[in-house]
Structure formats: structure tokens, C-alpha cells
Amino acid sequence: MLVVQKYGGSSVAGPERIRRVAQRVVDLRRQGDDVVVVVSAMGDTTDELISLVQKITDNPPEREMDMLLSTGEQVSIALLAMAINKLGEKVISLTGPQVGILTDDVHTKARIVEIKTDRLKEELAAGQVVVVAGFQGMNTANDITTLGRGGSDTTAVALAAALKADLCEIFTDVDGVFTADPRLVPDARKLPCVSYDEMLELAHLGAAVLHPRSVECAKIYGIPLHVRSSFNHNLGTIIKEVGEMEKALVVTGIAHDLNVAKIGLFDVPDRPGIAWTIFQALADENVNVDIIIQSAMRNGVNDISFTVAQSDLKKALAVVEKVQHRVEAGGYTYDENVAKVSIVGAGMVSNPGVAAMMFDALARENINLDMISTSEIKISCIIKASEAARAVRALHRRFSSCVENENCVASA
């Protein structure tokens, strides 16, 4: 069996933890598996490097940022390889460029274009454990690129796909994917199994275990992921394609996101092209819009509301300030004190009563719904930020019979 394992920054923060990861890798290897290990930079390395940069310039060239930050993973792979060698196993470390992880030219957020597998296969055939630097690759100019947020997860999944690995294990500092954030909901339960689509919704909705990019890649290539803790040997959460039969489970998990701001344009004349004008202007400034709601027309005018990440609010307001005159809006408002709570589940589409159950659960808590957005497998509501924790708990209680999921099949 060929297994790709990925260990995040907290799993390799310090020599002691690196030795523990090495032991874990060696244990697997001694079961007879071929092992490729992807690691992130140790703990706070990246932050320390960035703080050095800030003492030099406020506008570093992105190519040089990649040159700088890629050293973090290079340190990790060398140290982990030494620790594995110390335990008596054959091992070799490889940087992203050495592996042949070819990316596009977009420094600091490059996308993988191709992975050459010759060297990897050669080293595996020679009986080596191969330790690969996550988060980094090389463009056609032979320059080092980095993959941006979630980069190491993406490296691991892409390697698993390129090598046709049997399994990709993502080690992190939590036990797996939970039915809700355990910090908010003490009786949240670990999900033994979720589908790629559910995980994508959960990932996008603020369950920060896995970056959506890596889940997308796993889905496309059909790589089963196992998200688990590097601090114990518990089974975590398996993410894989789930068949129709298994979709009977209505609600898989409750997600919430506090990094939300709402903007509303009011009294916008109802003319074709208005929405395009607004959202193209936002896209031009790289502002990602999440939920968009257009109210029913009243006296020939609409209200258009949408949400953005709080970090994008300033940029978004600057766009709205300019665009409001072009679309002849009556004005605009915004609110930072909002949150998004969502229920996610692959079986939702065939259970029309679920939305009503959600709204009822929130109404009973006197929680007002500001905006509502639905997809085939999720329902999201924008509410007051101060009510988010209470909302998540109420939803978890209400759907608690659904969110038991011991074998990927449960009755709603």
C-alpha cells in the first residue's frame, strides 16, 4: 500500500514533536507500506520570517516572499528526515522543486500544474521513506513558488493523486471533523465519515480543519482522505465519495463563521445589468462575495444585500461608495456584527422539512434571521454575531438525532 501522510506546522513544532512524527512514520513503514510524508514549516517559523520582512519593507516582491517562506518547509523536511534516519529507516527529503511540483507563475498563491513523479518513484523503489516539503513548487522559470493558504494539504493530496496512492492521511491538532465546533458545543461528536461535497461545504463554512482546495483536488481524483490527530492514535474522519444509499443522513454537521460582514444597497432601480455592475466592480478588486440576496421589488426598486469576509470589508465599501451612483441606489448600509451559521448534509436535498426545522429551532431561541442562503447540501443563515454560539448549540440540539453517523448511514 502507498500512503501519503501530511503533518501540519503544530505537529512538527520543535524537536520533541518531530521525533514523535518520525516514530509514527517509521511504525507505518515497518508495516510494509510505502510512505510519502508531506510537512509544513515548524510552528511559528512563517510568522517569524514575516516579522523580519516587516522590518525591511512594507511591500516585498512576491517572488522574494516565496524564496523566503519556502525555507520554513525545507528546515522541517531536513529535520524530520534526520529523525527518521536516527530510527534506522532509509529516508530522503525533497523540496517541492526537487520533486518536480510544477506550478503556474502566480507567486504566493500558485496553483499546481503538473507533478513529475520520476524521482519520487525512484526513491520509493529504492526503499526510501520520502519526506516532501509542502506548500511549495517551481514555475517554468525555475523559480520557487508557494501555494498560498492550505498549501501543504494541497501538496499532500496532489502527490497522492499523482502517485495513485491508496490513502492520504492529514494529521492535524484536532481529532477529525466534528458535528459542530467542540469549543461551542461540548457534546459535538466526531464524524467518522463525510462525503467530499459535505466536507467542501463544511470547509468553506468555517470548519478550519481542511482547506477546500485540497478537498476539491481529492474529489476530482477520488483520493480518500483521513483527517486525524497527530497527538493520539484515534481514528479520525474519513472523507470519500459516498453513494446514494448513504445520503439518507440529513444533517452531517453545524458550521459557523464569524468572519462575515454584510453590506446592503437600498432602493436600487430594477433594471437589467444592475447586479452585474455591482458584483463585477467587486470582483475587479478581488473581493469575494459569499451570500447575495435581492429582495422582492417594491415600487420599482430593489434592496440588494451581500456578505464579504471582514478582512475585505474596507475594500468592498470603497467599491460600493463609487458604484452606488452608477446604479442610482438610494444609499447603502453595512454591519460587521454578523455571523453565518449553517447546517450541512448530503441528504438535505431530499428532505424538504429540514429548512423549516432549522428556522424553527432558531426562532425558538428568539434569533432573528437576516439573510438565508441554500444549496443542495447546506442551509446558511446570517444572524447577529452575538447570537452565533447560542444558534450553533440550538441547531446541534435540534439535529442531534441526525448527526449520529457511526457508519456513514443513519436514519434522519
Add this chain to the structure above:
Amino acid sequence: MLVVQKYGGSSVAGPERIRRVAQRVVDLRRQGDDVVVVVSAMGDTTDELISLVQKITDNPPEREMDMLLSTGEQVSIALLAMAINKLGEKVISLTGPQVGILTDDVHTKARIVEIKTDRLKEELAAGQVVVVAGFQGMNTANDITTLGRGGSDTTAVALAAALKADLCEIFTDVDGVFTADPRLVPDARKLPCVSYDEMLELAHLGAAVLHPRSVECAKIYGIPLHVRSSFNHNLGTIIKEVGEMEKALVVTGIAHDLNVAKIGLFDVPDRPGIAWTIFQALADENVNVDIIIQSAMRNGVNDISFTVAQSDLKKALAVVEKVQHRVEAGGYTYDENVAKVSIVGAGMVSNPGVAAMMFDALARENINLDMISTSEIKISCIIKASEAARAVRALHRRFSSCVENENCVASA
């Protein structure tokens, strides 16, 4: 003009110093010169990485040491490139492998085999300042190698040779090469100019300004070196081929080395092959022997003495312990409390009185000579370590009229 500059670790230790180096590079660039800058790892980076290793293993694979340590220079080049960019100049950083510095396979002390100059020339032609990571290269397996001690100096000189640069400036934390160690001899003077051969003797003899390897390389390719301080704009010391005329200067400098230990085998039978047996055994253990003295034969037996670096003493004694029986020596002694003082000068060979002057100067200080070794351009004496400082001062006084060298020509 094409100039290669090299800045050592202390010159780039911290953001403030990196900004200062950037300003210096930019000033040169704005005079219209093409500039290639070679940098070492920042200050204590290498020591910090090694201390991490020690918490993981006492026997790290050398390939992984190179993978690890090469990150130090990569951090430096990225930060320096950012600082130069901030000052408004076009700049690009390149690792050793990216430049195409090809080495042999000897990890941790690789030798440069070839430097591909395509990318360098391309970037220079595009008007870029090119910042290159010192100390590192790549072997034919595409693996990162490091060049060992004096590696960054060697990178700079080798790049200057490959690019046929007009000048190679070595920036360090001292003002240049001195007639003696200024900490011992307060009136030691900076040498404006020395020949490659003199510098080689001075470098080998403990004037730790430049690694002998880089001086050898500069001599072979005829690259003039300028050793100077990165903390001021004083002219330093030029190292270049010096013509016959200029060799009139008898004594260029006084060097001393405290990292010396002496070993003596006594009553060794005078048979062919004895010396070979001893010194081959030492070479087999990678012990570098410096001075070797065989005393005149007495009753069919010899005394053989030699010096090694103090760090090699333990290894050397283990060899001697074994070999003494094979060569039927009467026994052996050793002494760690010795030092080597030397006078160096290209004109010495044609001035037979110099040795006598040296011995006389030391005798007047009641300093006993333990061993004496001479070459065309230097005379070294092994003396008690406790007398080294006094010896250096006495020699500097005695040869003080010779060690004035304002324009590379002086009267002895």
C-alpha cells in the same frame, strides 16, 4: 564594470544591517556597474540550526545537513533582495542550484565543478542586481550541497572567475589584512596590497580574514580581491598578482596561530618507510599535519615531531598510540601549550638574512624555538603558547620598517 561583492554573516545579521548592505549595493549599482552580490547566512542562523539538529540526532546524514543549512543563505538572499527592491533597484535572488553552481557529491564540503552562467548573464542583461546564496551548490543528482568552511568566499571568487568579473570585493567585519593581529599588536598596520601567495600563507597561518580556498581560486583565475569592512567606506587590502619588482618588500606580515598541538615520537629506528607509515596512518584518519621535523640521527634512531590542529589532537594521539609499535618507536610525547608564529613576505626568498633576524628578535625576548619550518615566502616557529603575544610584538617591532607597504613596493 562587473563587480562581485560578498557579505559575510555578521554583515547581514539583522534587518538594520541588511538595509545598510542594500544601500551599499545600490550605491555601486547607481555608478553604472553590474553587480552580483553573494551573501552568507545571517549571524547565528547556522549555529541555531545545528543546535536543533543536536536535539534530534548525534549523527545526521550529511545530505540532510546540507538540505538544512542551505536555508540560512536562502533567507539572507530573499531579505537582501527585498531591501534592494525597497530602494528602487531591479533585483532578483538566486539560490546556488538556481544559478547553476555544480559541485561534486561530497556533502558538507563539496567542491565546485562548474558554474553555468546563462541565467546570471540573462538577469544581468535585464538590468537586475543579482543576489546569490553563498556556500551552496547542486550535485548531478539535483541535490543541494554545501561547500564547507570558507564556502561563501569561494562562491564569490568562483562566480567572479566564471563571469570574468573586473573585481571581487570581500566585505567582512575588519578593515582588511593587517601586518599582525591588531588585538596583539596595537600598531599593526593595514596592508594596502598583498600577493596571492602571501595571502595564502597569511590565511593558512591564522589570519582568519579569507579562507585559503578562495585565495587559491582567485590566484588560478587572476581575480583581484578587495578585502574591506562592511561597516565603513575605508579602502581595505587588495590581493592580486604582484610583479617581481614589487617583491622587494621582505616581510609583509606577522601571523600567529594558537590552535596548534605538537606530537613527538622518539627513538624511532632509521629505516626507509617509517615516515610513510606514520603520516599515511594519520592521513587515513583525516588528520591534517602541518609542520614535520625529523631530527638528525643519533645512534641509529631519530626523533620525529609534527604539529596538528588542537581539535585533531585526540584523533592524532589514537593513531600514534597504535602506530608507535609498528615503527618500533621508544615512545611519544605531546604538548598542547604551543603556538605558531610566522613572518610572511614574497621577498624573503632573496633576503637570506631574514631568518636570522627573526631568530635573533625572539632570542632577545628569551623565547625558545621548539620547531622551525620555512618556505619560499614564510618562516614559522613553534614556541610556548604563553609567549606567542610577546613574540608577535617583538617580530612586528623588528620588521616594522619592512612592513610599511603603502604602494606595494617598499624598501627592506
